[in-house]
Amino acid sequence: MEDRPEGFDERLLARALESWGIGATSLTYAPVGFGDYHWEARGPDGGHWFVTVSDVGREGVAGLRAAMDAAAALAGRLDFVVAPLRAAGGATVVPAGDRYAVSVFPFVDGTAGRFGEKLTASDRAAVIDLLAGLHAAEPPAPVAVRPLGLSGRGALEEALRDTGPWRGGPYAEPARELLLGRAAALLARLAEFDGGAGQVAARPVVTHGEPHPGNLLRARGRFLLVDWDTVGLAPPERDLWLVAEGPGDLARYAEATGRAPDPALLELYRLRWQLDDVAEYAAWFRGPHGRTPDTEVAWASLEGTVEHLTR
Numbered sequence: 001m002e003d004r005p006e007g008f009d010e011r012l013l014a015r016a017l018e019s020w021g022i023g024a025t026s027l028t029y030a031p032v033g034f035g036d037y038h039w040e041a042r043g044p045d046g047g048h049w050f051v052t053v054s055d056v057g058r059e060g061v062a063g064l065r066a067a068m069d070a071a072a073a074l075a076g077r078l079d080f081v082v083a084p085l086r087a088a089g090g091a092t093v094v095p096a097g098d099r100y101a102v103s104v105f106p107f108v109d110g111t112a113g114r115f116g117e118k119l120t121a122s123d124r125a126a127v128i129d130l131l132a133g134l135h136a137a138e139p140p141a142p143v144a145v146r147p148l149g150l151s152g153r154g155a156l157e158e159a160l161r162d163t164g165p166w167r168g169g170p171y172a173e174p175a176r177e178l179l180l181g182r183a184a185a186l187l188a189r190l191a192e193f194d195g196g197a198g199q200v201a202a203r204p205v206v207t208h209g210e211p212h213p214g215n216l217l218r219a220r221g222r223f224l225l226v227d228w229d230t231v232g233l234a235p236p237e238r239d240l241w242l243v244a245e246g247p248g249d250l251a252r253y254a255e256a257t258g259r260a261p262d263p264a265l266l267e268l269y270r271l272r273w274q275l276d277d278v279a280e281y282a283a284w285f286r287g288p289h290g291r292t293p294d295t296e297v298a299w300a301s302l303e304g305t306v307e308h309l310t311r
Helices: 010-020 062-075 121-135 153-161 172-181 183-197 247-257 263-286 293-310
Strands: 026-030 037-042 048-055 094-096 100-106 205-207 216-219 222-225 232-234
Touching (some): 010 026, 010 048, 010 094, 010 100, 062 100, 121 247, 153 172, 153 183, 153 263, 172 183, 172 263, 183 263, 183 293
Antiparallel strands (some): 026 037, 037 048, 094 100, 205 232, 216 222
């Protein structure tokens, strides 16, 4: 994120890092990614870490801790998993105040991708091979089941019923007008999703959840997977739709795993992602917000996603 976390005192971060035995001599905010907040931490002996601060809000830290524990377990078996380090007491996540939680990762010197970046055919092949290895892994304990549902469904339906005015900030009324102007088409896409989701009966595997280029790190001539917040058991299509671009990619996965991906399920996961994005941005713009680099990105994404869903 470009914006720093609201109401977060960096002294909380310094205190949390002590759980890992890190007496940071410098903390540098890293405006990367979209969702969590990141710092680089350095210690007096040359230690270098990548630190993530997550807004756990009302949901609490349990879900994030389970995901990070699963990632740490997977890292013991799969060398492409960039997993959190354990604190002195064994925890992968440490609370920092009532709203935020901290996790610490080794700093990996590599080149990060960008969400929306187009991968070459050879890069897609490498990532598909990586996913085939992940999907074949024994599920760690604990690992969440990730059902094919819309996490933001309630927020989206509420937004489509709210005729306003919306007073949260500069994008509130533009967002309301955009969504209400396309409400019928968006509700039709929701019904389409419901019809498809009711037909899913696939054997689950361990999935990353978001293996797009923004969560790929190119290091030492290979790809590593970062950001394991959404790891969980689900059909492999949950990952594959973000990588595969055609029959050749799907055939490569089928050859590696003996399991042919379902094109209809790939499209259903694509639709799910887009509807959840609209729900998240609608909730954001109905609430208090300002005009910042992050809300500018969110507004552009909302416009583009709604246009794609309803054309």
